[in-house]
Amino acid sequence: MKRNWKEMFEKFYDLERNPFNLTPDPSLFFFSEGHEEALSRLMYSVKQRKGMVVLTGEVGAGKTTVVRKFIDSLGSSFDVVLIFNTFLSPKQLMETILMDLDIPHKQSYSKARMIRLLYDYLIEQRRLAKTVVLIIDEAQNLSPGVLEEVRMLTNLETETEKLLQIVLVGQPELKDLLLRRDMRQLKQRVFLHYHLSFLSHNEACSYIQHRLRRSGGNPDNIFTVEAIELIARASNGVPRLMNLIADNSLITGFARQERPISVSTVEEVLTEMGYDVKLGESLWEG
Ligand SMILES: Nc1ncnc2c1ncn2[C@@H]1O[C@H](COP(=O)(O)OP(=O)(O)O)[C@@H](O)[C@H]1O
């Protein structure tokens, strides 16, 4: 039943798929100035084997999406370990890395032995001209013990370069964490820190149109210009919020058989979502 409904609204708006799905889908990637910059800096650091980089940004800014796109853009000469479960112990971190890289090991091995295995593996990959990348998302949740482990991993190097490329991704708290006095050793290992901002108003409007087009639709037939501008304004350029508002607007618009969707429909959707349109209040509570 739910599926039929979805098919009906996609048909009504002449779409091939839901344009505002919340999964970070690289094929829908929108190159805002910030997202492009984040991506190119990650690329540069990893390709030049600079060691450790940090990407921060508010919730919903698109960090995980950048990571997906980044992994997608790395060729076959890169071996990527992506960790999202940040509530790990230092030993579990090592186990996860070995497991993901298919390095034979036993759970009973000591951590030091595991690091030795990783080191041998990294040397071998280097010989094969392969780059190994460890990406940790939601890194603001890492315990001090695991962060210390990450610091130790940055010590794996030859005279000239870092053997393991590390990308730490997280909310702004990650930056505060690195600024702590007991973290200064780790902070000194960071080659580059990039903060991903929200989209500007113009970028936000283009983002909505881009996702509609990429989903097979013609933006002009789906939302009025004013409706798109209101979504951009109310969301403060936060991609996740834009998706939520636009998605709800499509559902309400379809229920009313409205095409293109008007600014008053979006206003009602915003009110339903608990937003006071009259006050010009933004949904974003940074
Ligand atoms: N540059 C972008 N292009 C396309 N979609 C994006 C972009 N940035 C964010 N999004 C969308 O916004 C939502 C939130 O992004 P996400 O990467 O999960 O944010 P974060 O990890 O910073 O909390 C996702 O649904 C994603 O599809």
Ligand SMILES: [Mg+2]
């Ligand atoms: Mg994320």
